[in-house]
Amino acid sequence: MSAxxxxxxxxxxxxxxxxxxxxxxxALRGVDQxxxxxxxxxxxxxxxxxxxxxxxxxxxxxRDSVAVRTxxxxxxxxxxxxxxxxxxxxxxxxxxxxxxxxxAVRWQERxxxxxxxxxxxxxxxxxxxxxxxxxxxxxxxxxxxxAAALLxxxxxxxxxxxxxxxxxxxxxxxxxxxxxxxxxxxxxLDFAVLALALVAAGAALALGAVxxxxxxxxxxxxxxxxxxxxxxxxxxxxxxxxxxxxxxxFLFWIAxxxxxxxxxxxxxxxxxHFREIGADPLFWRALRNGLVYALYVPVTMVAAFxxxxxxxxxxRGIKVLRVVVFLPYVASTVAVALVWQWLLHRxxxxxxxxxxxxxxxxxxxxGNPATALPALMLVSAWGQLGYMMVVYLAGLQAIxxxxxxxxxxxxxxxxxxxRLVIWPMLRPVSTYLLLTGIIWSFHGFTLIYVMTEGGPxxxxxxxxxxxxxxxWEFRRFDVAAAMSVVLCLLLLALTALQWRTVKGEPADx
Amino acid sequence: xxxxxxxxxxxxxxxxxxxxxxxxxxxxxxxxxxxxxxxLRITSWQSPEENAxxxxxxxxxxxxxxxxxxxxxxxxxxxxxREKVLTSIGAGSPPDVFLLDGIDVAAFxxxxxxxxxxxxxxxxGVLLGLFFPQVVxxxxxxxxxxxxxxxxxxxxxxxxxxxxxKAGLAPPRNGWTxxxxxxxxxxxxRDTDGDGVVDQWGTVLDRRLYAWQAWIWSAGADVxxxxxxxxxxxxxxxxxxxxxxxxxxxxxxxxxxPPSAAGxxxxxxxxxxxxxxxxxxxSGHWMIPRMRRYLEQGRVQLGVVSVPRTHGHQVKTPLFxxxxxxxxxxxxxxxxxxxxxxxxxxxxxxxRAASGLEIPTLLTVAYExxxxxxxxxxxxxxxxxxxxxxxxxxxxxxxREVEQAMMDLVDRVVVDRVxxxxxxxxxxxxxxxxxxx
Numbered sequence: 001m002s003a004x005x006x007x008x009x010x011x012x013x014x015x016x017x018x019x020x021x022x023x024x025x026x027a028l029r030g031v032d033q034x035x036x037x038x039x040x041x042x043x044x045x046x047x048x049x050x051x052x053x054x055x056x057x058x059x060x061x062x063r064d065s066v067a068v069r070t071x072x073x074x075x076x077x078x079x080x081x082x083x084x085x086x087x088x089x090x091x092x093x094x095x096x097x098x099x100x101x102x103x104a105v106r107w108q109e110r111x112x113x114x115x116x117x118x119x120x121x122x123x124x125x126x127x128x129x130x131x132x133x134x135x136x137x138x139x140x141x142x143x144x145x146x147a148a149a150l151l152x153x154x155x156x157x158x159x160x161x162x163x164x165x166x167x168x169x170x171x172x173x174x175x176x177x178x179x180x181x182x183x184x185x186x187x188x189l190d191f192a193v194l195a196l197a198l199v200a201a202g203a204a205l206a207l208g209a210v211x212x213x214x215x216x217x218x219x220x221x222x223x224x225x226x227x228x229x230x231x232x233x234x235x236x237x238x239x240x241x242x243x244x245x246x247x248x249x250f251l252f253w254i255a256x257x258x259x260x261x262x263x264x265x266x267x268x269x270x271x272x273h274f275r276e277i278g279a280d281p282l283f284w285r286a287l288r289n290g291l292v293y294a295l296y297v298p299v300t301m302v303a304a305f306x307x308x309x310x311x312x313x314x315x316r317g318i319k320v321l322r323v324v325v326f327l328p329y330v331a332s333t334v335a336v337a338l339v340w341q342w343l344l345h346r347x348x349x350x351x352x353x354x355x356x357x358x359x360x361x362x363x364x365x366x367g368n369p370a371t372a373l374p375a376l377m378l379v380s381a382w383g384q385l386g387y388m389m390v391v392y393l394a395g396l397q398a399i400x401x402x403x404x405x406x407x408x409x410x411x412x413x414x415x416x417x418x419r420l421v422i423w424p425m426l427r428p429v430s431t432y433l434l435l436t437g438i439i440w441s442f443h444g445f446t447l448i449y450v451m452t453e454g455g456p457x458x459x460x461x462x463x464x465x466x467x468x469x470x471x472w473e474f475r476r477f478d479v480a481a482a483m484s485v486v487l488c489l490l491l492l493a494l495t496a497l498q499w500r501t502v503k504g505e506p507a508d509x
Numbered sequence: 510x511x512x513x514x515x516x517x518x519x520x521x522x523x524x525x526x527x528x529x530x531x532x533x534x535x536x537x538x539x540x541x542x543x544x545x546x547x548x549l550r551i552t553s554w555q556s557p558e559e560n561a562x563x564x565x566x567x568x569x570x571x572x573x574x575x576x577x578x579x580x581x582x583x584x585x586x587x588x589x590x591r592e593k594v595l596t597s598i599g600a601g602s603p604p605d606v607f608l609l610d611g612i613d614v615a616a617f618x619x620x621x622x623x624x625x626x627x628x629x630x631x632x633x634g635v636l637l638g639l640f641f642p643q644v645v646x647x648x649x650x651x652x653x654x655x656x657x658x659x660x661x662x663x664x665x666x667x668x669x670x671x672x673x674x675k676a677g678l679a680p681p682r683n684g685w686t687x688x689x690x691x692x693x694x695x696x697x698x699r700d701t702d703g704d705g706v707v708d709q710w711g712t713v714l715d716r717r718l719y720a721w722q723a724w725i726w727s728a729g730a731d732v733x734x735x736x737x738x739x740x741x742x743x744x745x746x747x748x749x750x751x752x753x754x755x756x757x758x759x760x761x762x763x764x765x766x767p768p769s770a771a772g773x774x775x776x777x778x779x780x781x782x783x784x785x786x787x788x789x790x791x792s793g794h795w796m797i798p799r800m801r802r803y804l805e806q807g808r809v810q811l812g813v814v815s816v817p818r819t820h821g822h823q824v825k826t827p828l829f830x831x832x833x834x835x836x837x838x839x840x841x842x843x844x845x846x847x848x849x850x851x852x853x854x855x856x857x858x859x860x861r862a863a864s865g866l867e868i869p870t871l872l873t874v875a876y877e878x879x880x881x882x883x884x885x886x887x888x889x890x891x892x893x894x895x896x897x898x899x900x901x902x903x904x905x906x907x908x909r910e911v912e913q914a915m916m917d918l919v920d921r922v923v924v925d926r927v928x929x930x931x932x933x934x935x936x937x938x939x940x941x942x943x944x945x946x
Contacts, residue, residue: 093628095843261599262620345777346767367767369924455716456768457920472592473909475616 036085036103043101044087052089052099052173075100084172102172248488254481261477273482283483285458286466289373290442293462296377296384297437301430303381304388311389312396322393326386333383337450340379341366366452369459376447376460388433395429396422428502435498439491463487549841549848552582553608554590558798562864566857570848577844598622603836605845606852609656611647611830612719612902618650619906624835625653626846633850640870641894644830647903656832657853660867662794663826663893664723666817670810672697672709672788683815683892684824687728687755690789690817694764697788711764712789713778714756714923718915719827719900720791721756723816726825726898728752732915733940737904740911740940744918745933752819754929757922768923783809791816793829794890797865804884813889815896828897830870868894907943914939 075086086102255273257266277283311322328336343350344365352362365375399422407417445464448454454461454469463483471480555563560583567579582604584590591613597603609617617623630637635657637645644661648654666681673680676696681689694711701709715721718732725732730748733740743749759765769777781787783800803809815824833849835842851857858869862878868890869875879887902908914936921932 095629095632097843260620261595262622347781348777364767367769367924455916455920457917457924459924469913472588473913474907475595475909 037087040085040087040102043103044089047089047101048094049092049098050089051175052101053175086172086174098175100174102174104172251481251484251488254478255485257478259478259481261475269478273479274486276479277482277486282458282461283463283466286461286463287486289458289460290444290462290464292373293377293380293444294438294441296381297434297441299377300381300384300388301433301437304385304433305392305426305430307385307389308392308396312393322390325389328383329386331383333446334450336379336383337447341451344375367456369457372452372456372459376444376451379447379451380441380444384437388437391429391433392426395426399425431498431501435494435501439494439498442487442491547576547841547844548578548580549606549844550580550582550604551606551848552584552590552594552604554585554587554610555583555608556585558864559861559866562860562866563852563857565860566852570851574844574847579848595622598836598838601838603838605839605841606833606835606849608659608831609648609834610902611644611661611828611832612900612908614647614650614655614903615906615908616902617834618653618655622837623655624837624839624842624846625655626657626835626849627652627654629846630654630657630850633847635850635853639872641872641875643828643894643897643899644870647828647830647899648832650903656834657849658830658832658870659853659858660861661828661830661870662867663828663890663897664720664791664793664816665813665826665890665893666712666815667782667790667792667796668812668814669782669785669788670812672785676788680812681814683889685814685817686820687752687817688820691755694759694789698764707763709786710766710781710788712759712791713781713787714759714765714768714919715778715791716768716916716919716923718912719829721919722900723791723824723826724752724756725749726827727816727822728819729822732911733901733905733944737901738944740914740937740944741934743937744915744940745930745937748819750929750933753918753922753933757919757929760923768919794865794867797884797886801865801884804886811884811886813886815893824893824896825898826893826896827900828894829900832870905944907946910943911940914943 075088076084084102084104086100088097089099089101090096091098256268256270258269258272259266307325311318311325315321342348344352346352346362346364346367349365351365355362363371365371403421403425404417407421412420442462443464444462445468448460448462448465449468452460454465464487467480467483467487470476470483551567553559553563560581563581567581571577571579584593587610594604594607609623626635637654640658641661644658645654648656648658668681670680673693676693676699678693678696681693690712697709697711698707699709700707722732725744728748728751730746730752731743732749734743744753760767766781778787778790779792779796779799782790800809800811804811816826818824833852835845835849839845853870855871855874858871858874859878861867862869862874868887869878875891879891882888900908901911905911917939918932918936921927921935922929925932927935
């Protein structure tokens with residue numbers, strides 16, 4: 001490792017350490033304030049209706065500026081000698097604030113209690129800083145141990161701080177007049193704890209990186225590559241865990257509990273919700289509709305393939321035509337739905353105007369259960385055609401011309417070239433489009449929400465729309481979660497099928 | 510390119526590190542700073558036009574309460590609105606004041622998430638005796654008052670005066686009957702261009718419960734039993750069945766176009782009405798702002814009349830009201846209640862009434878507004894109020910499911926061609942199951 005790298009690593013550690021100390025200090029105050037806040041609120045509730053007798057602790061300075069009195073919220077008065085955490089006391093009707101009660105914490109006593117663990121933390125920090133150059137040179141394990149010790153010392157200091165605060169407490173009463181003379185602020189706990197956690201995690205990562213970097217030379221290439229790869233995917237992995245895996249796990253939990261958004265009691269009910277949806281004919285209807293709706297995917301694929309064959313020709317203006325075909329795919333789904341709602345309208349629709357011009361009877365496309373779902377499938381196909389066409393086009397253009405040339409030399413006619421060369425070469429593309437298309441078709445919501453609301457007579461009710469309605473209109477989140485679990489398992493099965501199919505494809509395909 | 514000396518590189522490296530530390534320190538300092546003002550958050554499903562009217566009230570409230578700032582956070586889609594309010598209350602960060610739809614009262618009351626405003630009403634200047642009692646009632650649950658009502662509408666029929674005159678019909682009068690309605694729609698339904706296809710209809714059939722609830726009530730029937738626990742014994746009774754048969758026969762007999770699948774998302778029915786191709790349209794006061802200008806210019810000639818009653822029964826229409834509510838866990842209880850009260854005081858209601866959005870809930874403001882009304886429609890709206898009833902949504906927590914089952918009932922008859930008796934019994938069974946949970 002070069003001297004520049006060593007210096008950069010050391011500066012990094014110093015920066016993180018300084019930040020850790022600063023934020024730790026804020027966090028300690030926050031944790032302490034939070035604990036005091038709960039006590040102060042309990043004290044205030046117990047004192048409801050009784051004007052507290054003023055007992056202003058010595059050393060806490062009253063100020064003239066007055067914040068608007070905030071109800072039901074603990075507030076803090078800060079002074080150079082300590083914090084005063086207060087909670088408003090209301091009259092017996094729970095309406096007017098008649099004073100405040102609080103708990104004061106004196107800094108002198110707190111500082112004495114923190115001194116010993118603070119000194120240990122400081123020494124550890126120094127040891128760590130001194131150890132960094134060694135670490136970066138030789139790969140000793142001092143860095144990780146030092147980081148752990150630093151965090152441990154911070155935890156010790158927190159405990160000591162809280163214990164000191166317990167000893168240093170003194171109850172305080174403020175009447176309305178006194179309360180009006182002090183400036184109150186809300187405690188800032190959440191930010192401090194979050195920042196501490198982030199800084200600690202960042203410090204640990206930085207130190208880990210230094211250590212890993214220091215030992216890089218002596219590590220086998222395979223291990224280096226593996227670690228490097230994990231490093232690259234780590235951000236995505238964290239995102240996936242937090243925003244996908246955790247919500248899915250929570251979904252499974254909700255599905256087996258009697259879960260209401262606002263209820264505190266959420267008992268375990270096992271498979272009761274699954275039994276309920278199993279007995280609900282509308283659930284099965286939605287599932288069946290979803291399966292029928294998915295049929296638009298293979299139909300669109302055929303149309304897209306045909307379009308790709310046409311648009312693969314070196315014709316004049318072909319690029320413009322490709323854009324036109326692709327355009328619906330990038331258009332807003334809501335806008336598309338609204339336009340199609342007009343086009344398909346029984347009285348004002350363009351489609352029916354054409355039918356009337358041909359002396360054919362009008363069709364209530366969206367109002368008739370026999371035509372509503374096919375009409376939605378038509379709109380979906382129109383929207384997806386461009387995307388599938390582009391994928392097929394890419395597939396067509398990736399077929400080596402030598403293969404087609406060889407087939408031609410062997411006497412293959414156009415149909416034989418298509419059947420024996422083009423189609424087999426495009427099979428992986430088709431498999432991909434078919435399976436991802438079907439998976440996406442089960443997510444179809446916007447068109448149905450805007451165009452038919454699942455009607456008429458549930459003819460276009462699909463699973464995702466049923467889940468939405470059950471959760472957000474009927475407020476039955478637990479039953480909706482059970483439906484979502486079924487949908488999730490269905491899609492998992494389809495994904496597994498896709499994987500198997502893709503793995504089974506020839507490597508050169 | 511000149512090679513950088515080791516000294517310069519070292520200096521630059523140190524400077525970078527110092528910058529990083531300083532930036533972090535600044536960030537920490539900035540994050541620690543807090544605003545001294547109290548911020549009240551208010552939310553509703555109102556349109557931008559309504560929010561513009563309310564903004565005037567917000568500024569006035571801020572001026573009267575130094576140190577208070579109001580942030581309006583509206584959601585235009587009502588389904589997403591409920592989702593947002595419930596989620597924020599559940600997450601412990603509720604809006605301080607929110608607009609509660611009368612048909613959601615029972616659902617919110619069942620979860621006990623709304624503050625009882627009754628004990629505070631007089632202190633904040635809300636004298637409930639000055640409000641229409643019929644619109645305060647939906648917000649009362651077990652002696653608690655869950656919102657200060659701000660505006661309401663009954664369900665009525667709008668009729669096109671010109672079409673009535675062309676058909677040789679006298680304008681309908683409040684309290685008219687089902688038979689008179691049938692005569693009117695029959696006369697109004699016409700093939701105006703002689704191509705053999707009807708292009709002007711008497712009326713429309715809206716599948717949604719709120720649109721036909723008044724018909725059932727005005728026939729002496731109901732959707733649910735009086736205790737709100739069953740539909741069997743109510744919607745499947747002869748009076749209700751007869752009314753449903755009458756209504757679902759309208760498109761079958763050609764007096765109404767087939768009902769829209771998507772609940773009129775694009776407003777096709779309104780367009781038919783505006784373009785003079787529809788004689789009667791059931792709706793609420795919310796249609797007024799869109800056509801007020803044309804009414805005042807005389808470009809559209811409309812009237813408002815009660816939903817027809819069955820002979821021998823009295824008119825009864827649901828009064829759909831909304832009111833400002835306060836979540837139980839707002840951190841600014843007093844200020845929030847004061848703001849909710851501020852939004853229903855006479856000045857605020859006058860301002861809203863001037864835009865034609867709704868009927869004011871204060872009697873004096875409502876009559877004052879009707880007296881000033883140049884269109885002549887307001888007085889007909891007020892005629893309905895004594896015949897107003899509390900919608901089931903204010904009493905039944907699972908109202909949305911009841912609503913869906915009733916819409917399915919109409920679909921079963923109109924779309925699936927099932928008899929009203931069978932469809933009503935199916936719907937009643939579904940609702941019974943829902944209400945027994």
